[in-house]
Amino acid sequence: MSEDSMLKPPTINKLPTLKPPAVTALAGNSLQLPSTAQQKLNNSANGASTGSATGNPRNKCALKPGYSLMNWIRLCNSGADLSGTAGRVVPVSRSELAKHNQVGDAWMAIRGKVFNVTRYMDFHPGGVDELMRGVGRDATKLFDEVHAWVNYPQLLGKCYVGPLLQTAAVKKETLATDAELMQAPLPPTEIAPRFDWIQQRSELTLCFYTRRLANPGLLLKRQSACELELRVLLAASWHVYKFQLNAAVDWPPKSVRVGAETGKVEVTLAKQLAEPWSKYGTHESSKLEALDELHEFEVLHCAHFNHDSFELSLQSVQRELLLHLPVGYHLDIEVPYNGELLQRSYTPVSETWMTAEAVDSCLATQHFLIKHYEAGPVSSYLHELKPGARLQLSLPRGNFRLSQLEKHRNILLLAAGSGLTPILSVIPALLKRNSNRIERLQLLYFNKTQQDIWLQEKLQALQLSDERFTCQHILTQEAGRISQLLLEPHFKQSPAERFTFVAMCGPTGFNSAALDILTTLNIKTTEVHVFQA
Numbered sequence: 001m002s003e004d005s006m007l008k009p010p011t012i013n014k015l016p017t018l019k020p021p022a023v024t025a026l027a028g029n030s031l032q033l034p035s036t037a038q039q040k041l042n043n044s045a046n047g048a049s050t051g052s053a054t055g056n057p058r059n060k061c062a063l064k065p066g067y068s069l070m071n072w073i074r075l076c077n078s079g080a081d082l083s084g085t086a087g088r089v090v091p092v093s094r095s096e097l098a099k100h101n102q103v104g105d106a107w108m109a110i111r112g113k114v115f116n117v118t119r120y121m122d123f124h125p126g127g128v129d130e131l132m133r134g135v136g137r138d139a140t141k142l143f144d145e146v147h148a149w150v151n152y153p154q155l156l157g158k159c160y161v162g163p164l165l166q167t168a169a170v171k172k173e174t175l176a177t178d179a180e181l182m183q184a185p186l187p188p189t190e191i192a193p194r195f196d197w198i199q200q201r202s203e204l205t206l207c208f209y210t211r212r213l214a215n216p217g218l219l220l221k222r223q224s225a226c227e228l229e230l231r232v233l234l235a236a237s238w239h240v241y242k243f244q245l246n247a248a249v250d251w252p253p254k255s256v257r258v259g260a261e262t263g264k265v266e267v268t269l270a271k272q273l274a275e276p277w278s279k280y281g282t283h284e285s286s287k288l289e290a291l292d293e294l295h296e297f298e299v300l301h302c303a304h305f306n307h308d309s310f311e312l313s314l315q316s317v318q319r320e321l322l323l324h325l326p327v328g329y330h331l332d333i334e335v336p337y338n339g340e341l342l343q344r345s346y347t348p349v350s351e352t353w354m355t356a357e358a359v360d361s362c363l364a365t366q367h368f369l370i371k372h373y374e375a376g377p378v379s380s381y382l383h384e385l386k387p388g389a390r391l392q393l394s395l396p397r398g399n400f401r402l403s404q405l406e407k408h409r410n411i412l413l414l415a416a417g418s419g420l421t422p423i424l425s426v427i428p429a430l431l432k433r434n435s436n437r438i439e440r441l442q443l444l445y446f447n448k449t450q451q452d453i454w455l456q457e458k459l460q461a462l463q464l465s466d467e468r469f470t471c472q473h474i475l476t477q478e479a480g481r482i483s484q485l486l487l488e489p490h491f492k493q494s495p496a497e498r499f500t501f502v503a504m505c506g507p508t509g510f511n512s513a514a515l516d517i518l519t520t521l522n523i524k525t526t527e528v529h530v531f532q533a
């Protein structure tokens with residue numbers, strides 16, 4: 001599973017010396033060790049309690065020696081017949097499924113696919129009894145209720161028995177699309193995050209589980225040492241949690257983790273007094289749609305990085321607000337102009353794309369790469385800003401769905417000029433993706449002249465460090481505008497290598513020309529995402 005983006009907290013207050021909760025990504029495979037099993041053990045050993053939102057104890061079990069995730073991976077790779085079908089795919093009727101409901105013979109259906117979980121029983125971090133609740137039946141709903149983020153297709157890949165046969169009416173469709181089903185994107189049904197908490201003597205972790213590839217955003221605001229507002233952004237909805245904590249915690253948090261792929265959000269706070277809490281405190285939750293709020297930021301850094309473009313780092317005033325944008329989302333920056341207020345959308349970039357070495361990187365800081373248009377009032381205003389100047393920023397906005405790209409392994413990216421910024425946020429998320437690993441990610445980057453190219457060296461370095469990524473520069477002054485001649489060869493490869501998804505960002509004329517060409521090349525609109533520059 002991809003490493004969650006580990007986001008550094010601001011560095012103002014003294015940083016506690018304790019390590020953040022460990023999430024271990026195993027080298028050479030994509031499975032992630034449950035991040036809290038060890039904590040659970042530690043906590044029981046300490047006499048500290050953990051609990052769920054409903055007050056029920058968490059059900060994660062200590063696994064028997066020899067039944068770790070690593071052991072399971074070894075077993076999967078050993079060639080053992082875990083499905084019990086000797087590698088054959090066998091369609092399963094519901095009545096057949098119901099017969100396999102014993103610990104020693106356990107099948108389970110999830111999203112139309114039947115898995116033989118008999119050998120997985122002792123490896124299940126939730127324990128045998130919990131897993132047994134789902135055997136002999138379609139356990140999709142139960143599975144999602146408990147842990148929608150768990151990457152079961154990967155964990156149980158070797159346990160696949162076959163498709164679950166539906167009733168006569170839907171049978172044909174199910175069978176016809178079974179190959180696709182294995183990779184079908186998750187339905188865009190909306191879900192509310194599930195809240196849970198865990199603790200160690202000296203720290204408290206607030207966890208929010210959404211769903212795999214949900215690509216959540218996060219806003220965190222400190223009201224006082226015991227009061228915290230936490231909002232999880234899913235698509236366009238904010239799920240708001242107002243916490244009254246049991247006792248005081250330090251600010252900023254020790255760590256904040258947001259997994260675009262796992263859909264898991266974890267905020268770890270240091271307790272001011274290290275002692276076990278009987279409960280985390282209380283919280284009220286609500287849901288808000290389209291929020292038009294603005295938040296005040298101040299300029300940390302503003303400097304040119306090429307002949308007509310500059311980088312800008314903005315930090316939330318007093319670092320009281322931490323913000324994590326979903327991949328591919330943007331913010332509006334508001335500036336005064338002739339007695340009015342103007343807003344322009346910009347996609348923040350991670351600090352790795354910035355040239356300034358002294359730039360402070362934390363969730364309180366947002367970094368931007370901006371092209372200065374002489375006649376553009378917003379970029380001209382921003383361009384003149386000095387450290388300490390204040391600005392208003394909107395909340396994150398966007399309509400990019402990471403799950404839409406789930407089944408695609410060969411993806412073409414088209415960027416023109418400053419349209420590179422949303423593409424920059426997508427590249428690492430895709431390269432880090434572990435389920436249905438990316439095979440080829442190619443960027444065609446259009447600029448007028450050589451000197452207009454942004455981040456040439458950094459893009460080159462990425463290309464060298466990950467062979468799946470390639471960047472081709474196209475200078476429109478020499479090669480002309482985007483054309484069918486340029487794009488067509490990229491869709492001529494063998495079916496296995498052919499690009500099946502295109503994400504693009506550029507000026508309107510560029511986007512519409514590219515869309516026209518893609519239509520001519522028979523690329524469906526569902527296989528294209530256009531970021532509005």
Ligand code: HEM
Binds near residue numbers: 108124126130131135
């Ligand atoms: C549908 C029946 C199932 C039930 C009722 C169930 C229940 C549970 C429970 C209660 C936990 C502990 C959650 C916690 O408090 O952190 C858990 C963890 C886990 N289960 Fe299941 N489970 C089911 C099916 C599965 C299947 C089929 C898999 C295999 C892919 C699986 C993989 C896991 C993993 C990897 C964890 C650790 C998750 C984490 O730490 O985030 N479970 N399960």
